[in-house]
Amino acid sequence: MEKSCLLDRHDCELRVECPQRGLEINPAKLTPFVSPDSMRHKESEPANYTASIKANSSPDEPSGTIHNWYRTVLGYSEDLVSRLLEELPFDLRTNIVDPFCGSGTTLVECMKRGIDCVGIDANPASFFISQVKTNWSLRGDRLSELCNEIREIYPRALRNTSSRRRDPTYVYLDSSGMIERGWISPLPLHKALTIKSCIQNLKTTKKYRNALMLALIAEVTYGASNVRFGPELYCGESKDDHDVLLGFCKRVQQMASDLDRVTGIDFGIAEVFLGDSRECSRVLDGVCKGSFAGVISSPPYPTEHDYTRNARLELVFLEEVSDRESLRRIKKRMIRSHTKGIYKQDSDAKLVEANDSVQSIVRTLKRKVRYKNHGFARLYPKVVEEYFGGMKQHLMSIKSVLSPASRCAYILGDQSSYLRVHIPTAEVLSSVAAEVGFKTLEIRRWRKRWSTTTCRELDENILILESPDG
Numbered sequence: 001m002e003k004s005c006l007l008d009r010h011d012c013e014l015r016v017e018c019p020q021r022g023l024e025i026n027p028a029k030l031t032p033f034v035s036p037d038s039m040r041h042k043e044s045e046p047a048n049y050t051a052s053i054k055a056n057s058s059p060d061e062p063s064g065t066i067h068n069w070y071r072t073v074l075g076y077s078e079d080l081v082s083r084l085l086e087e088l089p090f091d092l093r094t095n096i097v098d099p100f101c102g103s104g105t106t107l108v109e110c111m112k113r114g115i116d117c118v119g120i121d122a123n124p125a126s127f128f129i130s131q132v133k134t135n136w137s138l139r140g141d142r143l144s145e146l147c148n149e150i151r152e153i154y155p156r157a158l159r160n161t162s163s164r165r166r167d168p169t170y171v172y173l174d175s176s177g178m179i180e181r182g183w184i185s186p187l188p189l190h191k192a193l194t195i196k197s198c199i200q201n202l203k204t205t206k207k208y209r210n211a212l213m214l215a216l217i218a219e220v221t222y223g224a225s226n227v228r229f230g231p232e233l234y235c236g237e238s239k240d241d242h243d244v245l246l247g248f249c250k251r252v253q254q255m256a257s258d259l260d261r262v263t264g265i266d267f268g269i270a271e272v273f274l275g276d277s278r279e280c281s282r283v284l285d286g287v288c289k290g291s292f293a294g295v296i297s298s299p300p301y302p303t304e305h306d307y308t309r310n311a312r313l314e315l316v317f318l319e320e321v322s323d324r325e326s327l328r329r330i331k332k333r334m335i336r337s338h339t340k341g342i343y344k345q346d347s348d349a350k351l352v353e354a355n356d357s358v359q360s361i362v363r364t365l366k367r368k369v370r371y372k373n374h375g376f377a378r379l380y381p382k383v384v385e386e387y388f389g390g391m392k393q394h395l396m397s398i399k400s401v402l403s404p405a406s407r408c409a410y411i412l413g414d415q416s417s418y419l420r421v422h423i424p425t426a427e428v429l430s431s432v433a434a435e436v437g438f439k440t441l442e443i444r445r446w447r448k449r450w451s452t453t454t455c456r457e458l459d460e461n462i463l464i465l466e467s468p469d470g
C-alpha cells in the first residue's frame, strides 16, 4: 500500500487536506554530544552531585532496560538524559520534573539513578505508558504467571468472534474508518482484541492488568498493525496475519526480566500526572511546590506532528478515544504544534503579541501564505503564535514549582516545514523565556536531523535555562 496520510474521520478541525511531510534522523549526520568541558557553567557545579549520581546507578544494567517496553518515535534517548543529569548542576536531593514526559524516558533514567521525579503529559496514552514504566513494585514472576494464564485461555477466547464486534475498540476503529483505511487488518485485530478481553477477565490487580495492556498496545502498534513511522505515521504493507500472542508474550517476558533486574537498585520514586503543562502549578498543586531541582524535557515543536494521531491505536485500545468529542478533549489540552489541533477559541497567541522573534516569523509566514488557497497553509502563522504563546504560558506556570536558580533543559528542534520559513525554535523560546524571567545559560546543538520536506539538515538544540530567583 502506498504511503498515505491516514486521517481518520475525526481528525480534521478547521481544514480538509493533509500535506505529506516529515523529518528523518539521518544517523550518519548525527553530531557528537558536546563534551562536558565545553559547558560554560561548569565551574558553578558542586562537586558532590556527579558523585552522588554515580553511586546510585547500576553498572550491570543494560541501558534499554525498562525504556524498551515502549518507545515513542520522536522521544529522545536515555543517553541524552543521562548525560544531562551528570553535567548539569541539579540539586539531586530534590526532584526533577519532565512536563512533557511522553513515554517516560526522563523519569525512568532518573529512577535508575535514585533521583525522585515527576512527569506530566496531556496525552492519556503517554500518561498510561509512563505510569506503567515507572511502577517497579510489580513482580516479574507474577507477570509471567499471568502471561501463561492468557496463553491457556486464548485459544478458546479466539473462537468467540461475535463479542469482538461489540468491543469499544472495534466500534471506534470501524466507525472512524480506520479499519477501512488499513491501519490494522481484520485477523491481527481480532487476535489483539482477544488478548485484550483475556487481560480484562484475569483475576488480578489493576497494576498488573495495566502492565499487560502496555505489552499489548506496544505489540499492536509495532507488530500487528500496518502503521509505520517515517517519523510521521503512514500505512505500510498490509499484514493479513500476525502472531500477536507470540509478540505479546515476548514483550511480557522482557518486562518480567527487566523488573527482576531493577529489584536490587535503590531507585528513585516517580509520580506521573495527566494534565496540561501550560497549567503546571495547578497540576502539581501540593507536590513539592517550589522545590523542583530542574527540568529535562522535550516539548512538542511547531510542526505538523499530531501526538494523538501517532498514538491513535494506543488511545483506542486503552478506550481513551471512543468518539470525536473524546479525541477533541485530548487535543485541546495540548500545546498547539500542528494545523489539525487549532481551535477558534485558542488565545495563547496573545501572550507573544509583543515578542519580536515570534512576530517576525509570523509576518513572513503571513506574507507567504497570502497566495496559498489550501486551508492548512493559512493556519501556519496561527500555529506558530499559539505554539510560542502556549510555551510562554507553560514557563509562567512552571516557574512557581521550581526552586530558585534551578536548571531547565528543553530539547527543541528547528523547523522549516512551513513554506520553508526557518523557525529556530530554541532561540525563539529563549527570547520568550526571558520575558518570563528565565535566564538563558546556553543553547547547545545536540544533533542534526534530515528534513525530507526541505531536503536540508536542521538542528536539534538543548536550551538550558535558569529559573528566576523566587
Ligand SMILES: C[S@@+](CC[C@H](N)C(=O)[O-])C[C@H]1O[C@@H](n2cnc3c(N)ncnc32)[C@H](O)[C@@H]1O
Pocket: 071, 072, 074, 075, 076, 077, 099, 100, 101, 102, 103, 104, 105, 106, 120, 121, 122, 123, 126, 275, 276, 277, 278, 297, 298, 299, 300, 307, 333, 334, 335
Ligand atoms: C516530544 S514528546 C516527548 C517525548 C519524551 N521525551 C519521550 O522520550 O518519550 C512531547 C510530549 O508532549 C506532550 N504534550 C503536548 N502538549 C502538552 C501539554 N500541553 N501538556 C503536557 N504534555 C503535552 C505530548 O503528548 C508528547 O507526549
